[in-house]
Amino acid sequence: MDLPTIQPRLVAVSKTKPADMVIEAYSHGQRTFGENYVQELLEKASNPKILSSCPEIKWHFIGHLQKQNVNKLMAVPNLFMLETVDSVKLADKVNSSWQKRGSPERLKVMVQINTSGEESKYGLPPSETVAVVEHINAKCPSLEFVGLMTIGSFGHDLSQGPNPDFQVLLSLREELCKKLNIPTDQVELSMGMSMDFQHAIEVGSTNVRVGSTIFGERDYSKKPAPDKSAADLKAPVEVAQEH
Ligand SMILES: *Cc1c(COP(=O)(O)O)cnc(C)c1O
Numbered sequence: 480m481d482l483p484t485i486q487p488r489l490v491a492v493s494k495t496k497p498a499d500m501v502i503e504a505y506s507h508g509q510r511t512f513g514e515n516y517v518q519e520l521l522e523k524a525s526n527p528k529i530l531s532s533c534p535e536i537k538w539h540f541i542g543h544l545q546k547q548n549v550n551k552l553m554a555v556p557n558l559f560m561l562e563t564v565d566s567v568k569l570a571d572k573v574n575s576s577w578q579k580r581g582s583p584e585r586l587k588v589m590v591q592i593n594t595s596g597e598e599s600k601y602g603l604p605p606s607e608t609v610a611v612v613e614h615i616n617a618k619c620p621s622l623e624f625v626g627l628m629t630i631g632s633f634g635h636d637l638s639q640g641p642n643p644d645f646q647v648l649l650s651l652r653e654e655l656c657k658k659l660n661i662p663t664d665q666v667e668l669s670m671g672m673s674m675d676f677q678h679a680i681e682v683g684s685t686n687v688r689v690g691s692t693i694f695g696e697r698d699y700s701k702k703p704a705p706d707k708s709a710a711d712l713k714a715p716v717e718v719a720q721e722h
Pocket of ligand 1: 494542672673674690691
């Protein structure tokens with residue numbers, strides 16, 4: 480097993496949590512935060528207190544992105560990375576929307592893979608990875624492909640060996656780098672959450688997404704996530720973990 484040569488990035492997942500908690504974590508040195516609903520991210524990232532107290536904040540979008548929300552996402556202040564590109568069409572839409580925004584920098588994107596093959600999970604089938612990455616590199620000049628992301632199935636028992644979802648992502652990167660002739664250390668792996676981020680780092684994650692271990696359990700009883708539409712119900716991250 481190769482440990483990553485760079486220190487893995489910690490994405491503090493602040494969904495459902497108030498702006499004050501983001502500001503507090505920022506004041507302790509945390510710079511990278513993740514959200515998975517576009518409306519909630521837009522509101523938090525535009526919050527005047529966050530804008531004034533967190534000038535170096537970097538937002539990662541880690542939720543399922545519907546095409547009709549792309550323009551809204553592109554308007555998020557300090558958007559740093561989109562981790563969930565899962566089709567050529569979405570890549571094209573994000574590319575043209577980011578282009579219109581006229582930013583001098585390309586938007587960093589990861590391609591989300593459905594490594595577990597579960598119906599309930601978003602992401603590309605592993606077999607389509609190479610084609611989509613090739614498309615981004617060749618046809619999306621406003622995007623910078625930086626890595627692969629997976630959620631994976633929950634509750635893997637580590638006494639049975641390494642998490643197979645993480646192994647799938649690792650071997651996909653191998654294949655991708657060979658086929659497209661990219662050095663391995665230029666393709667990040669976003670894998671690992673509160674329950675399994677240590678294991679994910681041990682097997683080579685460069686980007687862990689940790690929410691409840693940092694901010695406490697999420698409470699969904701108060702109000703539904705603002706842009707939770709029928710199409711979002713497929714995202715079972717919190718459901719699978721907390722109910
Ligand atoms: C909510 C979420 C996380 C963080 O989950 P925790 O179990 O609270 O660490 C990570 N990744 C994605 C895609 C999420 O939606």
